[in-house]
Amino acid sequence: MGSFSIWHWLIVLLIVVMVFGTKKLKNIGSDLGGAVKGFKDGMKEGSSSDEASANAAPPGQVTNAASADKTTIDVEAKQKS
Structure with missing residues (x-):
């Protein structure tokens, strides 16, 4: 009942x-074949750009103090008592 014959x-x-x-x-x-091929190419292209961006710093994060902008001031917020 659950399966169909040939x-x-x-x-x-x-x-x-x-x-x-x-x-x-x-x-x-x-x-459909062209769409699958395009999807595979996109996945390969996406993984290669992901590897390149994995070595780079995330956006908004400074990795080196020397590479920071000279006008940037690093402060620590203190909680008001």
């Missing part, structure tokens, strides 16, 4: 081909 899937495939046609299914397949 004949059920063949009938579903035949109905899908009859409704959409082989040309449209081929176009859908090539579009």
